[in-house]
Amino acid sequence: MITLHGSAKSRASRSLLALEELGLSYRHVPLNPWSNPEHAEPLARLNPNARVPVLEDGDLVLFESMAINLYLGDRYGAAPLWPDDPKQRARLYQWSVWSQTEIDVRARHMARFSHDPDIKRRAEEERLAAVSILDPALADRAYLLGDTFTLADLNVASTLCEPWEDGRIDGELDPADHGLDALADWLGRCTSRPSWERVRALE
Numbered sequence: 001m002i003t004l005h006g007s008a009k010s011r012a013s014r015s016l017l018a019l020e021e022l023g024l025s026y027r028h029v030p031l032n033p034w035s036n037p038e039h040a041e042p043l044a045r046l047n048p049n050a051r052v053p054v055l056e057d058g059d060l061v062l063f064e065s066m067a068i069n070l071y072l073g074d075r076y077g078a079a080p081l082w083p084d085d086p087k088q089r090a091r092l093y094q095w096s097v098w099s100q101t102e103i104d105v106r107a108r109h110m111a112r113f114s115h116d117p118d119i120k121r122r123a124e125e126e127r128l129a130a131v132s133i134l135d136p137a138l139a140d141r142a143y144l145l146g147d148t149f150t151l152a153d154l155n156v157a158s159t160l161c162e163p164w165e166d167g168r169i170d171g172e173l174d175p176a177d178h179g180l181d182a183l184a185d186w187l188g189r190c191t192s193r194p195s196w197e198r199v200r201a202l203e
């Protein structure tokens, strides 16, 4: 039995999307210690960082949303979602790691909420520069690895835009407003998938 711990209104949404796209049956435990202090202790037993998501699959207990998604793809995935070709999987790893090191940057997220307008502006400029890399990468293709949606798209799109963020990066940035039309179209294709709708409905 697979169990995914973490409220869908958090980074756990990325791993819930992966479970949905893979068509796996799973138990969802919507832990959210930021609203429910009594969730902190059971979560800390699963993840010493006291963060969600955490996956349990048999005797495997795994934290970090990207590690969970790559494990799920490797263990349960099949082409086209999880490509057969090792070089295509290498690209999938590349974009997945990139999304964590260049996009999901904690210091930049915090700087965006700074009361200092210069710090806030710099963080927004850095975010725009980082996401702009995706526009040429998508100029000649519908999805990051080619013609079909793969876990690379899921990992990057779900890092840019959580299911409740209305198709905008961090809920506020529309790439089309910055001439990033290939990125805007791709993000729309990803976030309008039924899996996004299903995860949006979860607790």
Ligand SMILES: N[C@@H](CCC(=O)N[C@@H](CS)C(=O)NCC(=O)O)C(=O)O
Binding pocket: 010, 011, 012, 033, 034, 050, 051, 052, 053, 063, 064, 065, 066
């Ligand atoms: N890099 C981690 C980040 C996980 C993370 O920051 N989770 C937040 C929710 S989005 C959390 O659990 N915070 C705990 C708290 O606020 O008490 C991952 O991708 O899994």
